[in-house]
Structure formats: C-alpha cells, structure tokens
Amino acid sequence: MCERRAEGTPIRRRGAALERAITDAAWEILVEQGYSGFTFEAVAARAGTSKPVLYRRWPRREDLLVATLARHWRPLEIPDTGSLRQDALTLLRTVNAERVRMVILMRVQLADYFRETGTDFTDLRSRLLPADQTPPFERLVSRAVERGELTDVPRPARMVNLPFDLVRHDMLMAMGAVPDEAIVEIVDAVWLPLLGLSPHGTQSAD
Template sequence: MSERTRRRGAVLENAITDGAWDVLVEQGYNGFTYEAIAARAGTSKPVLYRRWPQREDLLIATLTRHWRPLDIPDTGSLRQDALALLRTVNAERARTMILMRIQLADYFRETGTDFNDLRSRLRPADQTPPFAKLVDRAIERGELTDVPRPERVVNLPFDLVRHDMLMTMGAVPDEAIVEIVDTVWLPLLDLPTHSTQAGR
C-alpha cells in the first residue's frame, strides 16, 4: 500500500496545506493551482476539491495553518507588554507579512480585499485583537482609565510596525519599536477621546 493511499484525515490535510504553502511561497497566487498543489503534496486534484471546493478555501486553510497565533505577553506593565509583543511580531511575522503582501497581490486584486480583510478571516471571530487585550489588562491593573478608545488607536502599534515592514521589506529596528510605543502610542492612550477641535 502506497504512502498516498495510507494517509488519512489530519495527516493528509497537513501534507496538502504544507505543499500548498510551498507552492504559494515559490510561485505566488497565480501558481497556487490545484494541479501544482496536488503534485507537491503527492495526492490528486479530486482529493483537494472534496475538501476545498474553491481555491480561496484552500488558500485560507493553508494560511491558517501557517499563521501561528501570537503569544500575548503579561509582564504586569503595559509598556513592557507592548514592546514584547511588537518584538515577537518583528521576529516571527516580518517574513510572512512581506511574503503575503508580495505573493498575494493577485489575490487581493482578484477579490477586491486587502491585508486587513485577510487578517480578520485568519483570526477566530471571538478572539480579541492582541493590543486590545493588552489595553484591557492595563485597565484592570489601573494603569489606564476605563474610557472608550478608538480601535484605530488601540491597534496603532501593530499597524505602524507592519507599515515599516512593508515599506522597507524587512524587520523593523528595535529603536523604532521603542519609539512607536513610547512616543506615539502610550501618549495617545491617555488623551481623552472627546478632545477634538470643533468642526473637525
């Protein structure tokens, strides 16, 4: 009995999504075809179609398997939590984010979506975004006042780091991470959300 015949369930699905990831990395979304993935995974196209009727379904399954959830730090300090989280993102996600931006450009054009839409699909619906969780913990500890804060402000550190990664196509210098937290983010969290100028 061949290895192809013996594989079942999660073992087979993992082999397929691993092969699909290799195809995506090497050939981008244009090369992300059932034929190429089946050949790489050592299986047949009907096996893939039975599990993922649409190519986008297979793409999401592949990215979900290779987009490891981040460990949320809990140091007892909002500043240290934010720095630790951004450093983890920088170390573990820089290559993947850049890869996704480049190799999935055709996917974004084809579907009319963007990286934020894709990230929402990869994150479980009931999962609190990492920086929102850090802010919630800081409120519980009494570091921050419990006032409404715009989602854009709460998630700003990740957005700025991601921006720098994509602009430079590389990891972000640590001094930039410290600047984002100390100079940009923490002061914004303490500003009352209603302190806008009249007429703006």
C-alpha cells in the same frame, strides 16, 4: 503516511496526514509562485494527490489559501508584564522576530489575491484568528484598564491597534525586520501619548 514518490503520482494518505501533505505542498507553491501559481492543479501535483481530493475539503481556492496560511500562522503569546508599555514592547518584538517573513509573503505573494477579492491584509488576518479571539493589542488595553493604568473610555480600534499597523508598514517598506529603536519610538512617541500615557506609564495631563 507514505512518502511522495514523484510529483503528480498519487499516494494513499488519509485524514490529518493527507491534509498536512496538501497544506505543506500548498505553502511551497505559494512561496515559490505566489497566488497566481496557487492552483488546485499545482497543489495536487506537488502533494501527489488529485484535484477532487482538494475540492472535497476546500471547494474554493480561497478556502485552501486560508487553511494553508492558518497552518503557518503561529499564535502569539500575549505578554502580561504588569505594564502596558512593556507589554506592547514585548509583543511588538515578538511580532518583529516571528512574523516578518509571513507579513512580507502575504503582502508580496498575495497581491493578486487582494486585487481579485477586493480585500486587504487586515481582512485576511481576521480570518486567520479564532472567531472568539480578541486582537492582541485590544487585550493589552483591556488589561491596562482593569489594573487602573488606563481610564475606561471608548477607544477606536484604529488607535488601539496602531502599533502593529506601524510595525507592519515599516516591515513592508524595508522588506525586513524593524530596528528596535523604531519599535520603542512607535510605543513611546506615538501610541502611549495617543492613549493619554507618558512613556513612564503615568497618565498625561490634559
């Protein structure tokens, strides 16, 4: 792959190397200028290619945005500690350490995108997940049901995914990482009681 000589100067690259260069440039533009500056012209100039090259791969600006975010949206490792409480704490701590910058960027730099498309963070996040992938907290709850830690009853998705929603809310309010004591409180004082469990992982009395 050739190096970019100067912004706006086309360079010969093909296939995966070209797409990496484009999505790298698109990421830089998004971080620096937000969605309002995220144009085919700006990305093509930064990547040292042409707008038709971008349009052939991503017909709409939204398509390029999703491809750019997907490249930087690292899959989370789903813990399996044998305890729903410990699984939840481990997962939230991983989100807190690895996703805070992305969550804040998506909220701040993509405000214009959400207004323009009438979508929200949850809609965009669903597009970044593989089509066959179950959301992380749904997997944790299913696993807890399989090992008999939780009763097998229907639970609303809002309830199951509440820990992530609350941590994301705190990230956005503080514009930074969430204190660990807040993560423990979300799991022990809010989520587990909603699921009918005590912080010790035992079924709560009715």
